[in-house]
Amino acid sequence: MAEHRLERINQYIQQKIGELIVSGKIKDPRVDTLLSITRVEVSRDLSYADVYVSTFKSERALHRGIAGLQHAAGFIQSQLNLALHIRQTPRLRFHEDHSIQEGFEIIKKIEGLHSESGD
Template sequence: MGEYRLDRLGEQIRDEISRLILGAKIKDPRVSTFLSITRVEVSGDLGYAKVYISSFLEPSETKKGIKGLESAAGFIQGVLGKKLKIRQFPKLTFVFDESIREGFEMVRKIDSLEKSSETGENSPE
């Protein structure tokens, strides 16, 4: 399958799983609406799809949410299989991704540097 089609399928999977999470359709209490899907990588043979999960929550809470998603993977695959109507639906694996948290920390550090330069702490005099 072409790279563009794999990317498009990954985006469709990401959108549908995000809707399930935000709509509270996944009944597992570990799955929080604060979980975000950063990206989905679909293998070339459509056998597997890695779903990268990130959040502003503590890493331990995010990992609990991932465990909840793993236990609901069959339900998620069933819903997605009906909506996307593809012949072979990939097996979903959920992966912890710290990109949102790292980005938030980076912005916080930049803000603190800007504030310190405004107050004159690092002035070149």
């Protein structure tokens, strides 16, 4: 499958899952609207998609959110199937991504260094 098509599918799935989270259509209470889909990697044969989830909240909130998303995976896949118009909708696998939390920690360290220098 062409790389550009896979990239478009990755971006579309990322956008669609983000919209479902923000709009509150995923009814699982563990899925917080502050969860962010950082990237999606669909396999070449479209059999599965690895979805990376991050948040600036606690590690516990991230674990709960991923569990909620995994529980709602069937609903999310059905919503993707309605919109993607492809023969096989990828099976979703959700993973932790600590990039947002790590980014906040780096900013705090930089601000700490900046305040220590007296500027």
